[in-house]
Amino acid sequence: MSAATADPGNGTILRAHRVTKAFGGLVAVKEVDLEIPPTSIVSLIGPNGAGKTTFFNVIAGILDPTSGHVEFRGDRMIARPIRTWFEPVVWVTPSVVAGVISVLVYLATANADATALAVLAAIGLLIVMFLAAIVRPRWYLRLLATAGVFRSSRPNDMVKAGMGRTFQNIRLFANMTALENVQVGMHTKMRANAADALLSTPRARAEEKASQARAREFLGIVGLRGRAGELAKNLPYGDQRRLELARALASEPTLLLLDEPTAGMNPRETAQMTQLIDRLRRDLGISILLIEHDMKVVMGISDRIYVLDHGELISQGSPDAVRADPRVIEAYLGKPAS
Amino acid sequence: MTASAGAAGTRPQGFRGMRDRAGTLAASHRSITIIVGWIIVATALPLLMLVPPFSTFQTQSLWIDGFTNAGVFILLALGLNVVVGFAGLLDLGYAAFYAIGAYTYAFAASPTVPWISLHVPFWPMLLVGAAVAAMFGLLLGAPTLRLRGDYLAIVTLGFGEIVPAVFLNADKVTNGTNGIGGVYKPDLFGYQFTLGNPVPYYIAMVAIIAIVMILVYRLQDSRLGRAWMAVREDELAAASNGVNTVTTKLLAFALGASTAGLAGVFTASKLTFVSPDQFSFAVSFTILAMVVLGGMGNVWGVAVGAFLLYTIQSVLLKQLNPFFHTLNVPFLKDIDFVQYQFLLYGLALVLMMLLRPEGLFPSSRRRRELHTEVDEYVGDELGPDPSSSPMEQS
Numbered sequence: 130m131s132a133a134t135a136d137p138g139n140g141t142i143l144r145a146h147r148v149t150k151a152f153g154g155l156v157a158v159k160e161v162d163l164e165i166p167p168t169s170i171v172s173l174i175g176p177n178g179a180g181k182t183t184f185f186n187v188i189a190g191i192l193d194p195t196s197g198h199v200e201f202r203g204d205r206m207i208a209r210p211i212r213t214w215f216e217p218v219v220w221v222t223p224s225v226v227a228g229v230i231s232v233l234v235y236l237a238t239a240n241a242d243a244t245a246l247a248v249l250a251a252i253g254l255l256i257v258m259f260l261a262a263i264v265r266p267r268w269y270l271r272l273l274a275t276a277g278v279f280r281s282s283r284p285n286d287m288v289k290a291g292m293g294r295t296f297q298n299i300r301l302f303a304n305m306t307a308l309e310n311v312q313v314g315m316h317t318k319m320r321a322n323a324a325d326a327l328l329s330t331p332r333a334r335a336e337e338k339a340s341q342a343r344a345r346e347f348l349g350i351v352g353l354r355g356r357a358g359e360l361a362k363n364l365p366y367g368d369q370r371r372l373e374l375a376r377a378l379a380s381e382p383t384l385l386l387l388d389e390p391t392a393g394m395n396p397r398e399t400a401q402m403t404q405l406i407d408r409l410r411r412d413l414g415i416s417i418l419l420i421e422h423d424m425k426v427v428m429g430i431s432d433r434i435y436v437l438d439h440g441e442l443i444s445q446g447s448p449d450a451v452r453a454d455p456r457v458i459e460a461y462l463g464k465p466a467s
Numbered sequence: 468m469t470a471s472a473g474a475a476g477t478r479p480q481g482f483r484g485m486r487d488r489a490g491t492l493a494a495s496h497r498s499i500t501i502i503v504g505w506i507i508v509a510t511a512l513p514l515l516m517l518v519p520p521f522s523t524f525q526t527q528s529l530w531i532d533g534f535t536n537a538g539v540f541i542l543l544a545l546g547l548n549v550v551v552g553f554a555g556l557l558d559l560g561y562a563a564f565y566a567i568g569a570y571t572y573a574f575a576a577s578p579t580v581p582w583i584s585l586h587v588p589f590w591p592m593l594l595v596g597a598a599v600a601a602m603f604g605l606l607l608g609a610p611t612l613r614l615r616g617d618y619l620a621i622v623t624l625g626f627g628e629i630v631p632a633v634f635l636n637a638d639k640v641t642n643g644t645n646g647i648g649g650v651y652k653p654d655l656f657g658y659q660f661t662l663g664n665p666v667p668y669y670i671a672m673v674a675i676i677a678i679v680m681i682l683v684y685r686l687q688d689s690r691l692g693r694a695w696m697a698v699r700e701d702e703l704a705a706a707s708n709g710v711n712t713v714t715t716k717l718l719a720f721a722l723g724a725s726t727a728g729l730a731g732v733f734t735a736s737k738l739t740f741v742s743p744d745q746f747s748f749a750v751s752f753t754i755l756a757m758v759v760l761g762g763m764g765n766v767w768g769v770a771v772g773a774f775l776l777y778t779i780q781s782v783l784l785k786q787l788n789p790f791f792h793t794l795n796v797p798f799l800k801d802i803d804f805v806q807y808q809f810l811l812y813g814l815a816l817v818l819m820m821l822l823r824p825e826g827l828f829p830s831s832r833r834r835r836e837l838h839t840e841v842d843e844y845v846g847d848e849l850g851p852d853p854s855s856s857p858m859e860q861s
Binding site for chain 1: 682685696
């Protein structure tokens with residue numbers, strides 16, 4: 130598998146720098162720093178409501194942080210939006226310029242046709258900029274960057290950059306087959322566009338065929354070989370969890386975010402899942418950020434553990450260090466009666 | 468469940484095998500299947516109309532003309548199916564794109580346009596009409612991307628009202644209520660289409676539908692089609708798996724609208740006239756009813772739904788009046804059934820939702836969505852024990 134490795138110069142895959150997320154007055158995540166070295170398993174633990182999933186959603190590009198930023202593979206991908214008020218100015222400027230030109234043309238030549246053309250151009254430019262602002266092509270982002278505007282990456286941009294994720298409450302495409310679910314996961318790795326599909330080009334057909342074979346491989350990795358044709362919703366619970374993992378793997382991520390991958394599993398399934406996660410790191414070289422409640426899982430495979438409580442990082446370090454930290458014990462069990 | 472499985476089991480093996488083989492053949496050569504299918508349907512239908520009872524209703528020529536008009540609605544339904552059936556975006560203003568396509572052709576090929584006088588040939592204008600409609604599809608899609616369900620429906624409804632209203636009120640450009648008349652009819656290599664002969668329109672229509680159908684099937688089975696499905700199922704999960712939901716939804720709007728553009732250009736050339744009242748909300752609603760009745764998401768089902776609804780509405784309802792009149796049934800003979808068209812639609816939709824919510828010819832996927840209990844039962848029965856599926860050990 131061609132999961133890319135991090136740049137040799139900067140080893141860290143993901144670096145969260147003082148990430149804060151507030152919902153109105155409620156600070157869900159408060160100035161959290163986190164680093165994920167290459168091919169490591171990092172766990173994020175904490176009592177319910179500690180802000181773990183919120184932090185995940187910030188990293189995955191679903192929520193914008195209130196402050197702080199996230200660097201992924203050396204690129205600053207996520208931060209608080211900057212100067213967004215300036216963005217509409219960027220949209221309107223080309224049209225305003227065209228409008229001014231149309232007025233000047235009219236004043237100079239009194240030619241109604243030329244003026245009408247310039248006005249049409251102004252309207253056209255406005256429409257183009259408006260669509261560009263929604264689709265956000267690369268030239269538009271560069272334009273924004275020169276204007277000093279910053280917007281966080283969207284979830285699909287993060288996937289493209291090499292981040293895969295699963296959800297706490299399984300979010301499969303229930304009415305699609307297992308194979309189709311994994312193929313959706315391969316979306317960023319496929320090139321065929323609408324024109325390819327309409328013309329049914331040989332390239333698109335070959336890619337489609339290859340993607341099916343590849344999707345079966347991913348199903349094999351998580352142990353779902355032979356269940357490709359089944360609808361996701363008809364799979365048993367444990368298999369659904371594994372299918373979601375296969376779907377996340379299909380984008381060939383460098384970093385995998387797993388939100389409680391063993392929730393609701395029996396001890397045997399949990400052991401299998403733990404083994405699988407460990408194997409992903411060892412065989413595929415994928416780094417993993419894990420949210421987990423099962424301490425046996427966490428302590429068994431983590432290289433490093435971060436503990437959140439009420440949105441704040443209260444402890445971090447190796448499993449043994451965290452286990453012995455009195456603040457962690459307090460967060461989980463409460464203060465000893467004095 | 469077991470009863471139906473038993474019934475299937477008692478079927479002769481040879482028949483099932485043949486049907487299965489035909490099924491796989493059709494799946495692997497879909498474009499050829501569609502072309503052959505349409506050639507058979509298009510030749511059989513006019514021949515069938517020579518036989519009573521159909522021949523007693525109206526002449527074959529009128530039937531063929533009616534089928535061509537039905538074809539316009541098949542096109543519209545195929546396009547709306549991309550938006551509603553594939554991508555799950557409820558669009559109540561679809562007739563707007565139909566109007567845009569029709570006016571595009573009227574502007575380019577009519578001597579009565581107030582501001583310009585062009586005669587662009589019909590065939591390239593088909594593509595231009597589709598492209599212009601697609602562009603407006605993008606423009607409508609762009610502001611609605613964050614909306615879902617009811618809210619999306621209301622915004623699209625608004626767009627569907629705005630477009631005819633603009634055509635109605637911009638009378639310096641569109642002649643307002645009078646519409647644009649004298650639109651040029653198509654010609655092909657010097658052969659001029661005429662109002663008197665419906666056959667060339669009919670053949671052209673069937674060809675356009677067959678091509679559109681092939682393209683729609685290709686889209687459905689592509690990377691984009693899968694992305695549409697994923698967005699329909701769970702937008703957040705789709706985005707978290709790398710699907711760009713913005714472009715995916717915009718493409719659904721644009722490609723869906725382009726088909727309406729084709730239908731619009733065709734209608735304008737066939738009627739040689741466009742006016743704003745041809746594109747009222749009733750048209751949007753009718754198309755949506757066709758898609759729902761036919762079976763959302765199923766390309767052939769939607770086409771059949773559109774054909775049936777249009778034929779019932781434009782032929783059978785009209786025939787009911789003279790029918791009851793000649794029989795002199797008390798009460799019924801005094802009813803103008805065409806007037807009750809929407810009452811009958813409503814009834815049909817209500818019955819449909821109660822008895823067969825997935826439509827007459829549902830896509831297998833929609834059926835699964837709407838009959839979950841049954842499916843889950845099958846899964847329990849046939850699915851292997853969860854603990855017996857071994858993990859791969861390394």
